[in-house]
Amino acid sequence: AVQGVQFCSKLFEYERRSQNKKHAFEQRKAYRLEKEKTILDAFWNWLDEQKPRKGSRFETAVKYAQNRKDTLMTYLEDGHCSLSNNLCENVIRPFTVGRKNWLFSATPKGATASALVYTMVEMAKANELNIYKCLTYLLEHRPSEDMLDEQLEALNPWSKEVQNVCKN
Template identity: 35%
Template structure:
């Protein structure tokens, strides 16, 4: 049974995910923060929605619509369309859902990812680094290994949007307060939200 479990830690150092997850050996999706990548033995994934969001922000920052951010979003839209198609299809008889997803992604997603990577490599030298577009291109290229790993295993998700929907209540609520009064209070909040979801 899937669960959502919140944990409070007083900092962002690598010792916190290491203490929380210990010797976890499963799939771990994160936003690219390097502290998570210090967990040895886990299969690290990047969240495609995080990369896509950076290009969406770059598009919003433009005076004119279109251009490179819009081009990038077309690649992401293709990848998500493939995911929807894969979920709607029925695996061949005797084939597991995971093996079917892998086969479908290998056939349809990998060519799109290859085209996106070629486009990113071509545009990277032309973008100004300290811009929204520069950030989007840099982040996506730096996280490429993790962002594309989902096509290797049909059990792996393309993004963590399912979890992000679950934590939206917490993210919305935190705008109502700046700090918890104590560390114990912060931990109590994490436990309460875990029980609520």
């Protein structure tokens, strides 16, 4: 198991190096394919050689990884993807705390409204927008069912207009 952790540590080390070099997404993809793919290939070979004791936690871990190999390898295909889901977990942590508070919403519609507002706030944060400006912009340009896809797309936090109006 120690060797498995060492493979992971090496991958995270390369990810840190890529971040420190401030690689653009395409550069990160190329860097991963050059540096990390060989480590992953060695990891899969090592994993295939393992003969864990039946019923052990190590056997469970080996089977888990082997059954998800294709999924685990997908981060190599896109420099936007992260090696781990730590960022996502950190982002949703406040949401899970908020979810407990929504138990006390007076109606299901009230809980849905709270979740929608929270989603807008987190999307603004993720896109480095001023939250107040972003919420104000969205309220001023209220999305509706009658809007065309292009109009709705223009309200996304990554659209040029929203970025220009709401950037910190």
